[in-house]
Amino acid sequence: MAETEQETPRRSLTDRAVGKTRDLYRWLxxxxxxxxxxxxxxxxxxxxxxxxxxLGMATTIxxxxxxxTGIPLLIYYRPSPWxxxxxxxxxxxxxxxxxxxxxxVHYHSSNAMVLxxxxxxxxxxxKRLYKGRFDFLWVTGVILGVVTVMxxxxxxxxxxxxxxxxxxxxxxxxxxxxxxLVKSLMAGSGLSDRVMRLYAFHIGLIPAIMLALMAVxxxxxxxxxxxxxxxxxxxxxxxxxxxxAELGPKYNPAATPxxxxxxxxxxxxxxxxxxxxxxxxxxxxxxxxxxxxMMAIPWLDTGRRPFLTDRPEFAVIGMTAVSYWLxxxxxxxxxxxxxxxxxxxxxxxxxxxxxVAASAIVFRLITPILKSRPRGRKKxxxxxxxxxxxxxxxxxxxxxxxxxxWGFTSAYIQGNSSLASMNIGLSLLGLGxxxxxxxxxxxxxxx
Amino acid sequence: MTEDSHVEETGEGEGFxxxxxxxxxxxxxxxxxxxxxxTPFVPMVKFFFAKETKMEPxxxxxxxxxxxxxxxxxxxFYPGEESxxxxxxxxxxxxxxxxxxxxxxxxxxxxxxxxxNTICPHLQCPIxxxxxxxxxxxxxxxxxxxxxxxxxxxxIPRPLPAIRLEIxxxxxxxxxxxxxxxxxxxxx
Numbered sequence: 001m002a003e004t005e006q007e008t009p010r011r012s013l014t015d016r017a018v019g020k021t022r023d024l025y026r027w028l029x030x031x032x033x034x035x036x037x038x039x040x041x042x043x044x045x046x047x048x049x050x051x052x053x054x055l056g057m058a059t060t061i062x063x064x065x066x067x068x069t070g071i072p073l074l075i076y077y078r079p080s081p082w083x084x085x086x087x088x089x090x091x092x093x094x095x096x097x098x099x100x101x102x103x104x105v106h107y108h109s110s111n112a113m114v115l116x117x118x119x120x121x122x123x124x125x126x127k128r129l130y131k132g133r134f135d136f137l138w139v140t141g142v143i144l145g146v147v148t149v150m151x152x153x154x155x156x157x158x159x160x161x162x163x164x165x166x167x168x169x170x171x172x173x174x175x176x177x178x179x180x181l182v183k184s185l186m187a188g189s190g191l192s193d194r195v196m197r198l199y200a201f202h203i204g205l206i207p208a209i210m211l212a213l214m215a216v217x218x219x220x221x222x223x224x225x226x227x228x229x230x231x232x233x234x235x236x237x238x239x240x241x242x243x244x245a246e247l248g249p250k251y252n253p254a255a256t257p258x259x260x261x262x263x264x265x266x267x268x269x270x271x272x273x274x275x276x277x278x279x280x281x282x283x284x285x286x287x288x289x290x291x292x293x294m295m296a297i298p299w300l301d302t303g304r305r306p307f308l309t310d311r312p313e314f315a316v317i318g319m320t321a322v323s324y325w326l327x328x329x330x331x332x333x334x335x336x337x338x339x340x341x342x343x344x345x346x347x348x349x350x351x352x353x354x355x356v357a358a359s360a361i362v363f364r365l366i367t368p369i370l371k372s373r374p375r376g377r378k379k380x381x382x383x384x385x386x387x388x389x390x391x392x393x394x395x396x397x398x399x400x401x402x403x404x405x406w407g408f409t410s411a412y413i414q415g416n417s418s419l420a421s422m423n424i425g426l427s428l429l430g431l432g433x434x435x436x437x438x439x440x441x442x443x444x445x446x447x
Numbered sequence: 448m449t450e451d452s453h454v455e456e457t458g459e460g461e462g463f464x465x466x467x468x469x470x471x472x473x474x475x476x477x478x479x480x481x482x483x484x485x486t487p488f489v490p491m492v493k494f495f496f497a498k499e500t501k502m503e504p505x506x507x508x509x510x511x512x513x514x515x516x517x518x519x520x521x522x523x524f525y526p527g528e529e530s531x532x533x534x535x536x537x538x539x540x541x542x543x544x545x546x547x548x549x550x551x552x553x554x555x556x557x558x559x560x561x562x563x564n565t566i567c568p569h570l571q572c573p574i575x576x577x578x579x580x581x582x583x584x585x586x587x588x589x590x591x592x593x594x595x596x597x598x599x600x601x602x603i604p605r606p607l608p609a610i611r612l613e614i615x616x617x618x619x620x621x622x623x624x625x626x627x628x629x630x631x632x633x634x635x
Contacts, residue, residue, distance in 0.1 A: 166586070170586070176571070259586060338589055
């Protein structure tokens with residue numbers, strides 16, 4: 001990007017400096033092509049890149065953001081029972097410079113990772129991109145999704161506030177239901193062993209497993225859209241500003257902890273547990289069966305043509321799964337007491353039947369619309385932006401960014417972490433837009 | 448090379464027809480060698496299983512009859528000090544005590560006192576202080592009887608583990624001496 005457009009015959013000092021920098025950049029760029037970066041293409045898409053097809057990449061980016069924010073947190077966090085671990089997190093949040101911000105971005109990147117991987121899976125399912133050679137990627141993707149939830153879960157049990165210990169208790173109960181050996185493996189014996197164990201899983205074992213799975217899940221040629229990466233960063237900082245990572249009440253073993261529903265990605269199991277059905281069915285066999293069925297989808301779907309309308313049963317199954325999952329998730333936070341009210345099993349079954357029927361009817365109604373859409377690759381329309389307009393936009397963005405950096409500085413001096421975070425997010429958003437506009441302007445055919 | 452591949456083919460095809468090919472036998476040996484090499488690593492999985500701390504349910508002083516009025520509750524830890532050992536010592540009101548005696552549900556009551564571990568056998572949530580003769584688990588809404596720990600309502604599969612009490616008549620000291628059942632164990 002630091003390239004000069006034309007050579008001038010009279011080479012001034014600046015020109016020579018620019019030339020040398022460019023040579024260095026080209027040399028580095030060339031040599032990096034011999035490394036793993038040779039298979040990654042960093043792009044500045046000239047059009048608004050189709051967000052849905054970039055979700056896998058976005059999830060990966062969130063994983064690396066979680067690593068980058070989690071590693072500094074290791075410096076201050078101490079995994080010991082409640083009186084130590086909780087205090088170190090309180091210390092990070094309240095005393096350490098940028099501690100609250102780092103925790104916030106770490107927390108939101110884990111949530112974003114889970115959310116994006118769910119939407120990624122839904123998109124891949126409905127586009128039926130799991131066919132052919134991609135069946136293997138689908139299977140590794142399902143496993144990666146499960147492991148992603150596990151890394152997020154182990155993360156929030158480490159805070160050792162009421163909610164974390166509650167989550168640990170439920171984990172004890174569920175693993176005990178499977179087999180006492182599973183409990184011994186996952187939860188250890190006693191709180192100090194358990195905290196250390198979850199810590200080792202969270203920072204070492206599970207990320208290592210995730211990297212191994214990513215090696216067999218990421219496609220051979222990676223395309224990374226730089227503005228999207230910047231956009232993800234911006235969204236995480238803005239989310240941190242609006243919803244700071246919670247600290248919650250410190251766990252006190254002598255008192256009954258304040259009851260709170262679990263994290264949003266477990267609410268569906270929580271809803272099912274509230275029907276008072278046996279734990280072994282609802283929390284072990286059912287999720288296990290769902291995972292196996294999901295992995296088997298590429299072989300269950302024997303259709304050859306790639307269009308959704310050719311396999312209406314799969315479309316209906318997908319629509320039912322998504323909407324029923326949404327229902328259970330929302331139902332989980334309604335009537336949680338404490339104590340949590342029972343959800344009548346008749347309601348859960350009834351809504352399921354209704355969801356299947358509604359999905360079938362809706363799919364029937366939208367089939368003509370889906371069929372009328374042109375099949376095959378659309379030609380991307382050329383976009384042109386006037387050079388003067390681009391210059392103007394970039395100037396405005398740079399001006400706004402200067403404002404945000406000033407806002408960040410003053411917020412930091414005042415000790416307002418949320419406002420500082422918001423300013424970083426907005427400034428990054430500016431950079432993303434600037435990159436995009438710059439890329440669009442480059443599309444103008446040269447005269 | 449061609450000879451090799453030929454031998455391999457015959458080895459796959461007619462290996463057991465009396466004439467075991469040398470190639471096939473070597474492959475078998477190599478396979479056995481690999482399996483034998485891996486074998487010692489298999490039990491190393493045991494590294495990841497936690498060592499259970501042995502709890503000898505001994506005699507433990509947990510309170511005094513004078514510090515508890517009727518209907519009041521005290522939290523104590525038994526047999527160890529871990530979070531799952533959290534227990535309640537509860538002094539039953541006279542009305543409740545009389546009713547429990549009438550119904551013959553007084554096997555855990557000692558001089559009006561009862562003690563239970565408070566980890567819910569459903570999914571190991573800590574249950575709340577007894578209120579009106581009932582324990583309530585806040586997580587999934589289970590209800591337990593405070594006199595004998597049996598299930599009144601909800602998804603809880605088995606009664607709470609009770610703690611046997613001994614009371615020193617002279618000083619009024621209350622000792623926990625024995626735990627009935629397994630803590631947080633909900634399997635059937």
